[in-house]
Amino acid sequence: MCLALPAQIIAIDTETNMATASVNQVKVEVSLALVDDVVLGDYVLVHVGFALQKIDDQEALATLALFAEAGLTATA
Amino acid sequence: MKYIDEFRQPDLAKQLATSIAQAVEPQRHYRLMEFCGGHTHAIFRYGLQDLIPANVEFIHGPGCPVCVLPTNRIDNAIELVEKYDVILCTYADLMRVPASERNSLLKAKANGGDIRMIYSSQEALKIARQNPERQVVFFAIGFETTTPPTAVILQQAQTEQLNNFSVFCNHVLTPAAMQALLDAPEPIVVDGFLGPSHVSTIIGTQPYQRFAEQYQKPIVIAGFEPLDVMQSTLMLIRQLNASQHQVENQYSRAVTEQGNRKAQALMAATFELRASFEWRGLGEIANSALKLKAEFAEFDAEQRFSLSTQATKEVKGCECPAILRGAKKPQDCKLLGTVCTPDNPMGSCMVSSEGACAAYWSYGRLRR
Known part of the structure; x- marks a missing residue:
């Protein structure tokens, strides 16, 4: 029920506040009613047809770097 | 991806x-x-x-909304279809959850009930617009992740004066469940929590x-x-x-301390706390669920239709309640894999794609 998928915004209709998003090349209609300042190319988490939150790429990269760091300290 | x-x-x-x-x-x-x-x-x-x-x-x-929904709420949804002849719109997860008397939404649909599986809450509004002569009810369930999308369609329904539309609200709150687990008469023995991912995108870490x-x-x-x-x-x-x-x-790519303020404001404008709500496994918990605010009373299915209030009966031998409290594991249940399978679920934990018994059956049963 609480699962949400990362999707990239590929078109925005400002009149209806709806967007077209790509989930692994599959196009889905997504409401932007719950998020502000979404622009083309942004990644959002999509849940029951709504964008819940933007995905912060810097934070994602930082988390991935921490995974790698965990391994380094483990093997050191 | x-x-x-x-x-x-x-x-x-x-x-x-x-x-x-x-x-x-x-x-x-x-x-x-x-x-x-x-x-x-x-x-x-x-x-x-x-x-x-x-x-x-x-x-x-207990973080599986389908699992914690008590049987009598499914009974009520079937009652809406069979007694009041509404079009019931529901997320697919609920279709096979066992109701009383071995009934389910899937069986009610097979018997001719007009039950529509939807992916997005917005489809419920669309169905209401397309069927102005029928009553259309959205069976709303879920934690804070799924609540804002329900708030959005309620606001839309009010703006459009969509008078044949209503919401059967079963939205529940994560912090209240956590509190109930920690305050239970026999508190669960837990050293720490892995906290929710997508609930927290909305409510934040605070x-x-x-x-x-x-x-x-x-x-x-x-x-x-x-x-x-x-x-x-x-x-x-x-x-x-x-x-x-x-x-x-840990989930900093999507969760912030304050969460999604816009979604929180929408929820606060549309819903208010229920005095008490029953959770499968955890019993009645005060202030643990939401109901529609008075301003939205005309869209409240519980006010529009008179629904019965019979007590929930659990299937004998089903350990779902104890599993949801963390007191037992799926493998402790005698029904698991014998009479209870995803094709023929006895309890909600075997139905939902998030239920512990379904996880154990799908991936873990050969592990022992």
Whole structure:
């Protein structure tokens, strides 16, 4: 029920506040009613047809770097 | 797929496993509750239990909205269809949940009931617009993740004066469930929590602070991908080793301290607390669920239709309630895999794609 998928915004209709998003090349209609300042190319988490939150790429990269760091300290 | 594949890399999983193995103190037993069914499924599906030391135990929590919905609410939904002849719009997860008398929404649909499975709450509005001569009810369930989309369509229905539309509201609150687990007469024995991923995108990390402080349990908000779960496990172990009890945010790519303010404001404008709500496994919990505000009363299915209030009867032998409290594991249930399977579920934990029994049946049953 609480699962949400990362999707990239590929078109925005400002009149209806709806967007077209790509989930692994599959196009889905997504409401932007719950998020502000979404622009083309942004990644959002999509849940029951709504964008819940933007995905912060810097934070994602930082988390991935921490995974790698965990391994380094483990093997050191 | 971006933001998915990177968080499933096997080589990084092995590295994290090594770090966890080095971090655990061998004489200590770590009991970590993953609150969400999404985490339970990641743990079983990716075999994470086998990657970490045996003295780190995962205890499955109640974070599966389909699982915690008491039977009488499903009975009410069937009553709406059979007695009031409404078009009932529901998320697909609810279709096979057992109701009383071996009934279910799927059986009610087979018997001619007009039950529509929808993917988005907005489809319910569309169905209401297309069928102005019929009453259309949206069977709303879910934690804080799923509540804002219901708030949006209620506001739309009010703007459009869509008078044949109403919502049967069953939205529940995560912090209230956490509180109930910790305050239970026989409190669960848990050392720390893996906190919800997507609930927290909405409510933020701040609401967990009081649990960390009051009950001295570390809480790590964890993403749903396998590497997220492993890293969060490592963070919990490190906190426990250092006798710390803080709220940490592993899922920082989507969760902030304050959460989604816009969604919170929409929820606050549309819903208010129910005095009490029944949870399967946890019983009646005060202030644990939402109902429509008075301004939206005309869209409240519970006010529009008179629904019966019979008590919930559980299937004899089904351990769902104890499993949802973290008191038992799926393998402790005698019905699991014998009479209770995903094709013929006896309890909600076997139905939902987030239920612990479904996870155990799908991925874990050959592990022992």
